[in-house]
Amino acid sequence: MKWKGLLFIAMLIATIGIASAHFTMLFPKGMDVTPQDYIAELGETKTILIVWGHPFEHILFDMTSTPEVSVRDPEGNVKKLSPTEITVEGKKAYKVSLTIDKLGDWVVYAKYKDKDEKLVDHVKIIIHCGEEAWYGWDANVGQKVEIMPYTRPYGLEEGFVFTGKALFDGKALANADVEVEKYHTKDVADEVVKKAEKMFPYDPPMMFTRVTKTNSNGEFAYTLDEPGIWFIGAYGPEVNGFTQRGIIIVPVLKSFPPREESSLELQSKIKALEDEIAALKTQKKAPGFGLFGAVVGLLIVAHLIRRKAK
Ligand SMILES: [Cu+2]
Known part of the structure; x- marks a missing residue:
């Protein structure tokens, strides 16, 4: 009886151990988001889901505070958006809406403080609108930790290398960990996680969350080798006991021309x-x-x- 109890606890610890990184996710559609959802037509109203959890494994958690969300339009005007509390797959989440009424790139960015993980996420997505209206994607929106893309974050195909620079308080974030993780819908997540646990039983999460580092200038590079929605998060220092992290979400298309x-x-x-x-x-x-x-x-x-x- 006693050893069975211990075994149960050991198994519980092992299960908890199988976890990738938490990320704040911004999806301009639903949980069935695709790379195309980060493209808007002129006049289109986008509803952006804000959820908290493990993208790779498709595990959600309740959000413990209301995120602060803003949008920068292609001309540089900044507006605050009001998040509405919603329930997504049984967990507390939020959503915001905005209308894309100008050609160019719109940066939607959120600050989310999680009490359990002692983490503050500064996350951004780029919504692109219009033929050759490629301006705004590289804008600095003044996040505490901010990832500045060097690679334009749309029109990317699987296998492209994404490069960028991480900033903390506007200065290069040197020698920082950068986590890279791909999102999966529930059915795909269950299958891939099971496969990883079977093939890499000694450390499945090494396949969920990939890690690279920034150089002395805060720069990093990573190959996004599959189509889908990628999360790239750079870890900054703690402020008042909360780790500060900058995230950029990058949609990656299937190989073009099609295979x-x-x-x-x-x-x-x-x-x-x-x-x-x-x-x-x-x-x-x-x-x-x-x-x-x-x-x-x-x-x-x-x-x-x-x-x-x-
Ligand atoms: Cu986690």
């Missing part, structure tokens, strides 16, 4: 080979090299497709 085209070509080749095999099978006589060749060809094409899919 499906070449894969379709290979699929039609497979079909042709399959037809050939079927034709040879219907012939009563021994198929000889014809069938053998077709099978080998099929195997080669299947192998190529598998490699393409990776």
Whole structure:
């Protein structure tokens, strides 16, 4: 009985240990957010969800305070937004709304203080509107810890390198930890987490939260190797017992031009080979090299497709 209790506690600790970093998430749609949701049409009203939790594992927690949210329009005008308390997947969260009525880039930024984690997040997203209206994305909005993107944070594809500079009180944040984590919808999260726990049982979270560092000038680089919504958070020092962190959320598109085209070509080749095999099978006589060749060809094409899919 006693050892069973201890085992339970040990298992509980192990379970708690499997956790990636908390992040404040700003999603300009719902929890089924896609990179396209960070693009707006002129006149469109965006409702932005503000939730708190683990993006990679899709675990949410109650927010312990109301975030302060502002928006900077492409001309540099700043306006405060009023968050409304809502419930998302049973947890306390917030939302704000704004209308995108000018072409260019809109920076929506929030400050969120979490009492449990003793953390203050200074998070920002960029909403882009309009053809070649590429101005505003690199604006400094004066956050306590702020990530200044060097790489324009839209029109990025999987496999692109994102670079930026972290600032604390406007000065280079040198030698700081930068955590990089991709968001998953619930169904994908459960599957990927299970896979990581199986393949890397000694340390699954090393696959959830990637870490890089800033150099002496506060700069960092990281390859965003999958399409989706990425969180990049730079850790600044503590202020009044609360760690200050700057986050930029970066949407990454699927590879362009789409890979499906070449894969379709290979699929039609497979079909042709399959037809050939079927034709040879219907012939009563021994198929000889014809069938053998077709099978080998099929195997080669299947192998190529598998490699393409990776
Ligand atoms: Cu966490």
